Amino acid sequence: MDALRKRWSAANSLVCVGLDPEPAKFPAHLRSTPDAVFEFNRAIIDATADLVCCFKPQIAHFAALRAEDALERLIAHIHAAHPGIPVILDAKRGDIGSTAANYVIEAFDRYGADAVTVNPYLGRDSVQPFLDRADKGVIVLCRTSNPGAGDLQDLPVDGRPLYQHVAEKVAREWNSHGNCALVVGATWPTQLREVRGIVGALPFLVPGVGAQGGDVEQMVGHAKTGDGTGLMISSSRAILYAGQGEDFAAAARAATLSLRDAINRCR
Numbered sequence: 001m002d003a004l005r006k007r008w009s010a011a012n013s014l015v016c017v018g019l020d021p022e023p024a025k026f027p028a029h030l031r032s033t034p035d036a037v038f039e040f041n042r043a044i045i046d047a048t049a050d051l052v053c054c055f056k057p058q059i060a061h062f063a064a065l066r067a068e069d070a071l072e073r074l075i076a077h078i079h080a081a082h083p084g085i086p087v088i089l090d091a092k093r094g095d096i097g098s099t100a101a102n103y104v105i106e107a108f109d110r111y112g113a114d115a116v117t118v119n120p121y122l123g124r125d126s127v128q129p130f131l132d133r134a135d136k137g138v139i140v141l142c143r144t145s146n147p148g149a150g151d152l153q154d155l156p157v158d159g160r161p162l163y164q165h166v167a168e169k170v171a172r173e174w175n176s177h178g179n180c181a182l183v184v185g186a187t188w189p190t191q192l193r194e195v196r197g198i199v200g201a202l203p204f205l206v207p208g209v210g211a212q213g214g215d216v217e218q219m220v221g222h223a224k225t226g227d228g229t230g231l232m233i234s235s236s237r238a239i240l241y242a243g244q245g246e247d248f249a250a251a252a253r254a255a256t257l258s259l260r261d262a263i264n265r266c267r
């Protein structure tokens, strides 16, 4: 959280670049190279690092390609070449405590991530091994960006939707080390405002701008904290695949700059 606050201020940016490699969308000159997943993502990272508050690799995009080794090397590269930029491993983990303890080792010791996304559905004991790592961030799914988010997350419990209970529990009970944040989708401005009202200045990871169509102005207006921060606004496809040619990294940089500036005009 300290590193995140420093980046908000040093980079003057709330942008999180998501790393979701899809080789079919890579530029042609890279597609056939042996280490294409690493080379593509490294070029994106190096072209955008000064413009972001954090990076967010999505683990399934690497695992599906048998590219976990590339993910390890990319996170190591971020720490070595761009020190101080937090890396969120988007893995949405959630399981019984003994298995969760291994997910903790995977995220923080194997991959070297600074934070990980977790699913709260199994309850406090499933998240506790993550919470116990006081030096690491735990980002809990609250109101996700996808169209079916409300199927379960909106179910009424004691007269209020379930996601509001998640927000309250995380802010009041699970955050004793000050290392928690919430995932709230940019596609749900009303819910962003409600959750911000419940949790004070707790940071939000906000996916859903760019390819999913979330409105930047509405989202920032509803979700920012009093000092105009509090957000890691994540965009993956709209940045990664902004260009298809040899200049793809420059195109990604231009898309990141444009998102950063659009956000900053609303803060």
Ligand SMILES: O=c1ccn([C@@H]2O[C@H](COP(=O)(O)O)[C@@H](O)[C@H]2O)c(=O)[nH]1
Pocket (backbone or CB within 6 Å): 018, 020, 058, 090, 143, 144, 145, 146, 183, 184, 185, 207, 208, 209, 210, 211, 212, 234, 235, 236, 237, 238
């Ligand atoms: O509620 C959620 C939680 C996570 N995600 C992840 O964020 C990115 C979004 O990619 P875009 O290309 O910017 O749409 C992706 O990795 C998702 O798994 C989310 O979209 N919504």
